[in-house]
Amino acid sequence: MRTIAVLNQKGGVGKTTSTVNMAAGLARMGKKVALIDMDPQAHLTIHLGVNPETAGAGIYEVLTKSVDINETLTEVRENLYLIGANINLVGAESELVSVVGREIILREAIETIRDNYDYLIIDCAPSLGLLTLNGLAAVNEVFIPLQPHFLALQGFGKLLQTVSLVSKRINPALRVSGILFCMYDKRVTLSSEVKADIENFLKNARETNTPWSDAAILPIFVRRNIKLAEAPSYGQTIFEYEPECNGSFDYEAIAEYVDKKMTKDGKHIKLPTEEIEEVADIEPTVEEITEEQVAEEVIAEQAAPQAVTEEIVEETIAEVEDTPQQTVNVPIVEVPAAPSVNTPREIETIVSNDLKTPGDSSNQM
Numbered sequence: 001m002r003t004i005a006v007l008n009q010k011g012g013v014g015k016t017t018s019t020v021n022m023a024a025g026l027a028r029m030g031k032k033v034a035l036i037d038m039d040p041q042a043h044l045t046i047h048l049g050v051n052p053e054t055a056g057a058g059i060y061e062v063l064t065k066s067v068d069i070n071e072t073l074t075e076v077r078e079n080l081y082l083i084g085a086n087i088n089l090v091g092a093e094s095e096l097v098s099v100v101g102r103e104i105i106l107r108e109a110i111e112t113i114r115d116n117y118d119y120l121i122i123d124c125a126p127s128l129g130l131l132t133l134n135g136l137a138a139v140n141e142v143f144i145p146l147q148p149h150f151l152a153l154q155g156f157g158k159l160l161q162t163v164s165l166v167s168k169r170i171n172p173a174l175r176v177s178g179i180l181f182c183m184y185d186k187r188v189t190l191s192s193e194v195k196a197d198i199e200n201f202l203k204n205a206r207e208t209n210t211p212w213s214d215a216a217i218l219p220i221f222v223r224r225n226i227k228l229a230e231a232p233s234y235g236q237t238i239f240e241y242e243p244e245c246n247g248s249f250d251y252e253a254i255a256e257y258v259d260k261k262m263t264k265d266g267k268h269i270k271l272p273t274e275e276i277e278e279v280a281d282i283e284p285t286v287e288e289i290t291e292e293q294v295a296e297e298v299i300a301e302q303a304a305p306q307a308v309t310e311e312i313v314e315e316t317i318a319e320v321e322d323t324p325q326q327t328v329n330v331p332i333v334e335v336p337a338a339p340s341v342n343t344p345r346e347i348e349t350i351v352s353n354d355l356k357t358p359g360d361s362s363n364q365m
Helices: 015-028 043-047 059-065 087-095 102-113 130-138 150-169 189-204 226-234 246-260 276-281 291-303 310-322 344-354
Strands: 002-006 033-037 074-077 080-083 119-123 141-146 175-181
Touching (some): 015 043, 015 246, 033 043, 059 087, 102 130, 150 175, 226 246
Parallel strands (some): 141 175
Antiparallel strands (some): 074 080
């Protein structure tokens, strides 16, 4: 069974949408998939048309009351099973504060279902607390969905820092296997610049002993598509809501790539090439792009820094590799509102300041 955590502490990047539709795509291919909603907001549960308040026992009961995980699995589609979440999950961290081995409760719970499913995919909460830590301790792979924006580079560094700490202290098998770009628009220059920076960073990490040394950007980019935003309100996957839209085509291609072009331990059989990227090169239809979206993209591009270079990503990640072991509970950093960034040097200063880590508190782990 391949175990995958879909992780990003930044909200609104397509994390839950990607989890649901990638899993649905795999299920449509005949793969047996189990989904775990680790987010107290229960967006994954709602997206699949399940009412969190009436769904019965879920991940909260597994973590806090030692309920057998087999009793919480609900078949929501053919080949697709869900362990749901509800608002009670908010209190799980405080309830588990005195429990020995609280960070590996989920890992121990899923041992009984390893032989029953082809995939276990966890939708992690948009935070780096105990719930996310449980998710990372239970899986072998991490997929990171990203929006191709400048601020994504800063959050990317924090994510890699967390994965590195968990890999060293709790789960040595943990690896970042895929970066998935969501809401991607090739017409916007910034999208290409951010993509190129992360590609260069991952290329330079190939020979290093880091959890992301084998990671690669998935060569199918999820295009902007209003149907993807509408589908959750109907409790449907994109394949059910609008099977002929770009979002449906993209996630179908992603599911096929994950299953056919990656090994069972999450390595890419062949590094992504331009020919696979043709899926993302199809122009969106006029109906899928509103004037408001175009205006927002133009404003975003004009306000973007003049140069987003490889050095930004390398500076961001350098601190991850050189930082002494610290607690995974990374403090929330308040980003100043709309700073004016005009030069690569100013960008470099902002990224460096934002990722300065607190003093060593490894004993708290």
